[in-house]
Amino acid sequence: MTVMPNSTEGRDIAYQMHPNVNLRKYEKSGGLVIERGEGIYVFDSSGKRYIEGLAGLWSVALGFGEKRLAEVAKAQMEKLPYYHTFAYKTHGPSVDLAEMLIQLAPVPMSKVHFTSSGSEANDLVAKMVWYRSNALGQKDKKKIIGRIKGYHGVTIASASITGLPRNHESFDLPLDRMLHTSCPSFVHFGEDGESEADFTARMLKDLEDLILREGPETVAAFWGEPVMGAGGVLVPPAGYWAGVQAILKQYDILLVVDEVICGFGRTGTLFACERFGIAPDALVLSKQISSSYMPLSAILLNDKFYQPIADESDRIGSFGHGYTASGHPVATAVGLENVKIILERDLVGNVQRLEGQFLDGLAKLAGHPLVASSRGVGLLGALEIKPWAGTASGDAATAVQAAVQDAGVITRNIGESICFCPPLIITGEQIDDMFAGVGKGLDAAAAARG
Incomplete structure (x- = not known):
């Protein structure tokens, strides 16, 4: 058996491939x-x-x-280190955390589905959007609108909703049913002499024009972060989110809010939806849900989103999706304790x-x-x-x-x-x-x- 040396640097360059770097540069410089x-x-x-x-x-x-999270993880590892939520089975930590999230949600929600990352969660929500449209007989209502500079992950669907070129180039992305509207960052895209109110009006017009150009009957959902994180911490102008929601309601388009970065207190409210007056149909959570001590994400769906999906699973015989680690007992136990600590302190x-x-x-x-x-x-x-x-x-x-x-x-x-x-x-x-x-x-x- 080979004994590993104490130094990490040389072995890192020799063996590990890293995300989000220039790989050739990393081979020379290390990290x-x-x-x-x-x-x-x-x-x-x-x-x-x-x-x-x-x-x-x-x-x-x-x-x-944080010792409390380590202790909870250890206790859960000893009690039930792994189990799944497939095939009519579950376990205590996932049920307890789902119940807590429904109780804390900024608007009434119906169900929680767990995954392991924000990318996975957003990818699954895209699948569920299409599944729901089929359930409602809306075979053409499949297009999804993201925003330039928005970030929702790096799986094929979530990277397509993302509006950053580095996540598209050489990956053959985005998928052709994914669209992008203007980025609501006044500091970057405001025009000379344009007031913030005029800029907001232009952003909203861009969105509505895109919907009308594509055909409202083909547009299923709009994705947005309350504050755009990985695009550079871009704060929306006054009136933007109220205007977006009015347009989506007019054309019967679902609102998916990505609070992977903003959730659990980051913006000064438990959810950024509360600070910006947003009422999502689906809410995507990750990162601070477990302080990243364990990989965990959660999708919250309202009844409008959930019920057609449940009906379709009944018609077909199953909701044909699942990850091995969905609702992992150690991850959900840590997430539950993490949220308790955020509230207690x-x-x-x-x-x-x-x-x-x-x-x-x-x-x-x-x-x-x-x-x-x-x-x-x-x-x-x-x-x-x-x-x-x-x-x-x-x-x-x-x-x-x-x-x-x-x-x-x-x-x-x-x-x-x-x-x-x-x-x-x-x-x-x-x-x-x-x-x-x-x-x-x-x-x-x-x-x-x-």
Whole structure:
């Protein structure tokens, strides 16, 4: 038997293929090896400490090392380490979590279906949209509208609903029944002299024009994040969501809301739907549902969405879908405990209390010579970095992100932005420390630029 060496770096490059990187570049440079986490901090293989300013991947609500989650996982592993929810079977943790989610939902919901990731969940909802249309005899009502810069995952269907070129190029995506309407980011797409209200009206007109051009009888559903996360933390303008919902209601189009990033307190309400006045037909949840300690996602369906699907399964004889790990007992047990902790410790209230300080900190950094502007809501925000002359798009933000990481703060660069999404347990003092590190990184990047 081969004994593995202690060092991770060389073996990582030799054996592991990574997501969301330039693979050839990674073969040469390798990556940062994170060894452990504690609260809002992670530590690399040399022992250097970083503030995890993106909560891992927008997800570690409780921070790293929450003992209650570890204890629940251990207890469930010892009691029932695995069982499935196929063929008229279930188990306690999945039932308990489903009941809790129905009780907490921002609007009345009927059923919960568990999967293991946001991508899987959005992919399944797309399948259920088509299944439902067939159940209703609407054979042509199959098209799905996403938005430019929207992000809903990387499976074939969810990546097609996603509106980011990097998730389409060379994958032969999007599928031809997936459409995309305009991105409601005033800072990026507002026209000279256009007010925010005029911009909102134009976005809504773009959506309605697309529906009419395609034919309302062919459009089944619209997908949207309340705040667009992986597109660069894009906050919708006033009146946008009310207008979208009015249009969808007029043309009998389902609304699927993706709260994979926004859910469980991130925007200062338990669900971002509450903050933005959104009433979805389907709600997709993941990431902070378990603080990503275990892979888990949930789909909540209202009765309008669920009942035709149930009828069709009765006609056919089965709902012919399922994943081995759907409703996994360890994942749902951890998710249940995680949500309990969010509620017990009033972490939604913590976001509300710290939102002003967080947004003010971003606004102060927007005065730096390298920064164009800031934006955010709750504990979700971004700095827009000024493009550098003579460089490719995104190079400035990439350089700033690297300098900020060297200064001890992990963020994520998206386009010309660097994005922030710290754990919900962060304190006011730690927010100040995080932005102090960002300021040092910006200064270092400016000095290197000359």
